[in-house]
Amino acid sequence: MNLTEKILAAHCGRKSVTPGEFINVKVDLILANDITAPLAIKEFRNLGTKSVFDPQRVVMVPDHFAPNKDIPSAEQCKLMREFALEQLLVYFEVGRAGIEHVLLPEQGLVVPGDVVVGADSHTCTYGALSAFATGMGSTDIAVAMATGEIWMKVPAAIQFVYSGKLRPWVGGKDLILHTIGRIGVDGALYASMEFTGEAISELSMDGRFTMANMAIEAGGKAGLFRADKKTLEYVKDRAKRPYKVFDPDPDARYSQTIELDVSNLEPQVAFPSLPSKVKPVSQAGTVGLDQVVIGSCTNGRLEDLRVAAQVLNGKKVHPRLRCIVLPGTQTVYRQAMHEGIIERFIEAGAAVSTPTCGPCLGGYMGILAAGERCLSTTNRNFVGRMGSTKSEVYLAGPAVAAASAVAGRIASPQEVAG
Amino acid sequence: MKLRGTAHKYGSNVDTDAIIPARYLNVSDAQELAKHCMEDIDTGFVRRVKPGDIIVAEANFGCGSSREHAPVAIKASGISCVVAGSFARIFFRNAINIGLPLLECPEAAAGCSTGDIIEVDLTSGEITNVTTGKKYRASPYPEFLLDIIKSGGLVSQTKKKLARAR
Numbered sequence: 001m002n003l004t005e006k007i008l009a010a011h012c013g014r015k016s017v018t019p020g021e022f023i024n025v026k027v028d029l030i031l032a033n034d035i036t037a038p039l040a041i042k043e044f045r046n047l048g049t050k051s052v053f054d055p056q057r058v059v060m061v062p063d064h065f066a067p068n069k070d071i072p073s074a075e076q077c078k079l080m081r082e083f084a085l086e087q088l089l090v091y092f093e094v095g096r097a098g099i100e101h102v103l104l105p106e107q108g109l110v111v112p113g114d115v116v117v118g119a120d121s122h123t124c125t126y127g128a129l130s131a132f133a134t135g136m137g138s139t140d141i142a143v144a145m146a147t148g149e150i151w152m153k154v155p156a157a158i159q160f161v162y163s164g165k166l167r168p169w170v171g172g173k174d175l176i177l178h179t180i181g182r183i184g185v186d187g188a189l190y191a192s193m194e195f196t197g198e199a200i201s202e203l204s205m206d207g208r209f210t211m212a213n214m215a216i217e218a219g220g221k222a223g224l225f226r227a228d229k230k231t232l233e234y235v236k237d238r239a240k241r242p243y244k245v246f247d248p249d250p251d252a253r254y255s256q257t258i259e260l261d262v263s264n265l266e267p268q269v270a271f272p273s274l275p276s277k278v279k280p281v282s283q284a285g286t287v288g289l290d291q292v293v294i295g296s297c298t299n300g301r302l303e304d305l306r307v308a309a310q311v312l313n314g315k316k317v318h319p320r321l322r323c324i325v326l327p328g329t330q331t332v333y334r335q336a337m338h339e340g341i342i343e344r345f346i347e348a349g350a351a352v353s354t355p356t357c358g359p360c361l362g363g364y365m366g367i368l369a370a371g372e373r374c375l376s377t378t379n380r381n382f383v384g385r386m387g388s389t390k391s392e393v394y395l396a397g398p399a400v401a402a403a404s405a406v407a408g409r410i411a412s413p414q415e416v417a418g
Numbered sequence: 419m420k421l422r423g424t425a426h427k428y429g430s431n432v433d434t435d436a437i438i439p440a441r442y443l444n445v446s447d448a449q450e451l452a453k454h455c456m457e458d459i460d461t462g463f464v465r466r467v468k469p470g471d472i473i474v475a476e477a478n479f480g481c482g483s484s485r486e487h488a489p490v491a492i493k494a495s496g497i498s499c500v501v502a503g504s505f506a507r508i509f510f511r512n513a514i515n516i517g518l519p520l521l522e523c524p525e526a527a528a529g530c531s532t533g534d535i536i537e538v539d540l541t542s543g544e545i546t547n548v549t550t551g552k553k554y555r556a557s558p559y560p561e562f563l564l565d566i567i568k569s570g571g572l573v574s575q576t577k578k579k580l581a582r583a584r
């Protein structure tokens with residue numbers, strides 16, 4: 001069995017499972033946010049169950065339109081907060097919270113071998129910890145909260161093998177954009193993606209979170225990594241529960257194996273309006289920008305901020321451009337402050353915000369007007385994603401983002417920082 | 419169960435931001451959401467759609483966010499069924515769970531234009547384009563999913579299971 005099958009079999013009490021089978025899976029952790037929780041709570045009430053199956057395994061995070069962006073958002077956050085308090089759930093309030101997919105791993109709430117379901121498509125981020133984690137809708141989450149179980153179809157698994165050593169300024173975002181560019185936005189539809197190879201062993205945990213995060217952008221159900229020394233080091237002082245590491249069998253079967261030599265890979269940029277419209281930064285041409293966003297569940301971790309600050313290195317944000325930086329959690333924010341990174345952003349002329357998903361989904365804190373162009377370290381560049389349907393979003397990693405903020409157009413980190 | 423309606427045709431990769439933009443997600447009310455359904459790719463949809471109409475799209479319909487608001491908005495706008503070449507998986511689950519019928523059939527999707535009259539037999543999976551006279555067959559639902567659909571969605575099915583367990 002592959003890693004996907006191993007984890008799922010262990011969670012449905014079976015010796016083995018095969019792709020295409022429908023199974024009921026026991027879940028280790030359930031997540032909802034201020035956008036998806038209100039619907040989930042409504043459906044939970046409809047079920048007529050009084051309490052969730054285990055309050056310590058249900059997490060709610062106000063992050064999408066929080067700190068509350070308007071009165072209706074405030075009402076949704078209030079509804080979620082009251083439910084979380086009533087049910088004694090794991091709940092993170094504004095000021096102690098952050099973006100859910102940065103926060104949960106950081107708090108040790110997800111551990112290797114887990115099955116996690118979240119009412120958010122980027123729940124797949126936790127695959128970086130060798131957990132089977134997948135996004136679902138609010139009704140699914142309501143049923144999981146009530147019963148501790150959910151139905152799943154065992155996905156086929158596609159293996160991605162990355163060989164070679166990454167060049168400077170190339171990271172997890174470039175690997176995953178390159179992969180999506182190669183297979184397309186439905187290249188892994190209904191499938192799980194298992195990432196492996198030499199370049200993956202070398203990749204940091206933050207880089208792996210970025211890659212797993214965007215599995216959904218290829219249509220993937222999950223994006224998984226094997227747990228290695230780096231994974232165990234990451235969870236060592238964080239894990240809130242005991243865990244079990246699963247490894248794929250040597251004769252594991254995959255529906256497809258895709259080999260990618262990434263030794264000459266350049267930083268990548270996804271052009272509007274699909275994450276698969278990828279070009280190496282050297283072929284981006286002259287694309288003037290009005291805004292750069294650095295942050296999100298994709299690239300709002302400490303390493304991302306360090307890389308961006310390193311590229312900025314005393315330079316100023318281009319006078320015609322707004323650069324908005326959103327650290328992923330309060331812990332990331334604080335550590336970035338200790339390291340002097342926040343000061344460097346502010347000195348450069350960037351706006352630094354409290355953690356929120358805000359601009360990524362066109363909520364608030366950086367909405368685009370018609371005709372404006374934004375390069376963002378987020379995950380989606382669909383039409384109208386960050387504002388006007390006549391605006392454009394380009395996706396890249398933090399190094400390209402910081403370089404572009406300085407240049408006022410899409411630029412390579414090499415060009416700006418050397 | 420048979421459905422009949424006018425087709426509203428879209429291309430590939432219709433994402434959930436196009437179905438219901440995030441700027442409207444500060445409410446969860448189905449009728450409120452329906453007012454903005456498909457707004458960012460088809461501003462006239464809400465004005466044109468009539469109860470029973472059918473959305474037809476090419477590959478990967480409903481990709482992107484997990485927002486259940488997307489199938490909720492489609493259902494509340496009066497759409498009776500979505501026929502597509504393929505569906506993104508979270509959208510697929512959400513639609514089944516809330517009782518919005520979906521049929522996967524690339525040939526039917528390719529052979530249909532906006533304004534065509536479409537008939538769908540949910541039991542047999544037969545799709546008829548009344549305008550062109552062509553018939554198509556969607557892949558049938560697996561037994562497991564059929565049970566959720568027949569129960570009236572995941573919540574009703576779970577309610578029954580919980581009642582039996584008591």
